[in-house]
Amino acid sequence: MSATKTFGTFFLPGPTEVREEILTAMLQPMIPHRGPEFEALFERLQEGLRPLFKTERPVYISSSSATGMMEAAIRCAPSGRILCLVNGAFSERFAHIASMCGRDVDRYDVAWGQVHAIPQLEERLAMRKYSAVTVVHSETSTGALNDVHAVSDCAHRHGLVCLIDSVSGLGGAELRFDEWNLDYVLTGSQKALALPPGLSFGVASTSFIDRANATQGRGVYFDLVELDAYARRNQTPSTPALSLFYALEAQLKSIAAEGLEARWARHKGMAARTQEWLIKISDETGKKLNNIAPLGSQSPTVSAIRLPTDLQAERFTAAVAKRGIVLGNGYGKLKSSTFRIGHMGDHTLESLERCLAACSSVLHS
Numbered sequence: 001m002s003a004t005k006t007f008g009t010f011f012l013p014g015p016t017e018v019r020e021e022i023l024t025a026m027l028q029p030m031i032p033h034r035g036p037e038f039e040a041l042f043e044r045l046q047e048g049l050r051p052l053f054k055t056e057r058p059v060y061i062s063s064s065s066a067t068g069m070m071e072a073a074i075r076c077a078p079s080g081r082i083l084c085l086v087n088g089a090f091s092e093r094f095a096h097i098a099s100m101c102g103r104d105v106d107r108y109d110v111a112w113g114q115v116h117a118i119p120q121l122e123e124r125l126a127m128r129k130y131s132a133v134t135v136v137h138s139e140t141s142t143g144a145l146n147d148v149h150a151v152s153d154c155a156h157r158h159g160l161v162c163l164i165d166s167v168s169g170l171g172g173a174e175l176r177f178d179e180w181n182l183d184y185v186l187t188g189s190q191k192a193l194a195l196p197p198g199l200s201f202g203v204a205s206t207s208f209i210d211r212a213n214a215t216q217g218r219g220v221y222f223d224l225v226e227l228d229a230y231a232r233r234n235q236t237p238s239t240p241a242l243s244l245f246y247a248l249e250a251q252l253k254s255i256a257a258e259g260l261e262a263r264w265a266r267h268k269g270m271a272a273r274t275q276e277w278l279i280k281i282s283d284e285t286g287k288k289l290n291n292i293a294p295l296g297s298q299s300p301t302v303s304a305i306r307l308p309t310d311l312q313a314e315r316f317t318a319a320v321a322k323r324g325i326v327l328g329n330g331y332g333k334l335k336s337s338t339f340r341i342g343h344m345g346d347h348t349l350e351s352l353e354r355c356l357a358a359c360s361s362v363l364h365s
């Protein structure tokens, strides 16, 4: 094994840095996945996962990347036309999945970096009949944070279900499944939960599952009705990625020890510090850097930062990498004009400080 580096150098907005203790947890031996030992493990995981989603419902654990649980959302949504709120690359992916699953889809686009305003959404929903709306909580490509509580309430006023992708949100940004009366929320292991990639999680309301029962063409692997039935007896329909389950168990213990509210506050603090640094470094260097998401809709977990036009993102992130810090390049059409800091998972103000110092050093040079 290679010597482990000190924690706090890897700021990719997914996969995020995983602590050694969590990686080590994966070395435990295999157990039969049909049997009491696995069921006990699954139950312990439920005890840690439910508080994360703030729900009493079972949390589905899929041995797939998060895109799988996006597809599950679409396959199990009530039949009818779907309105997809698009404000970046991942919300665009949700729309793409919906059309590739054979759904009639309307896109509601706003500029990348922006979020969807509720009055305009009301108007869109009044114009045409839909069965569901898709929305991304924290748009990892732009660092914009949608108010999913308000979007969901708006969808409910028009009789639709709201399908929420909180892949880089959950665990870092406030979300309350039961209290906000949400229908379906999905997340992945490798973003704000700081686990290795390979697991995704979903929660569905009872009424969502009841309605899904009547939906045709749900397929097998991403059928939430089946995942729900198995989860209620502490099982998974097919062979679970056991080693990742061990990592999850270790990480859920750490999350519980920190406390979810404290975790949300830590992420807010890191986003605020990044914003403060942006203003200061722009002042000091005369180079104009800005967060592409407006104040008030900035994600606590990821910042997408626009660079001056004469500084290409790939060159900037390569120079920062020489100083030992890994950042994300821009995503999709923002690839060369922005870079991204994934200040999420187990990062702290202290590790973020190292990251910002490396960025400052490149900008001053």
Ligand SMILES: *Cc1c(COP(=O)(O)O)cnc(C)c1O
Pocket: 014, 065, 066, 067, 068, 090, 136, 138, 139, 140, 165, 166, 167, 168, 188, 191, 197
């Ligand atoms: C990373 C990400 C996804 C896709 O997750 P995969 O695990 O790569 O399938 C979807 N939505 C958002 C918002 C993401 O950040």
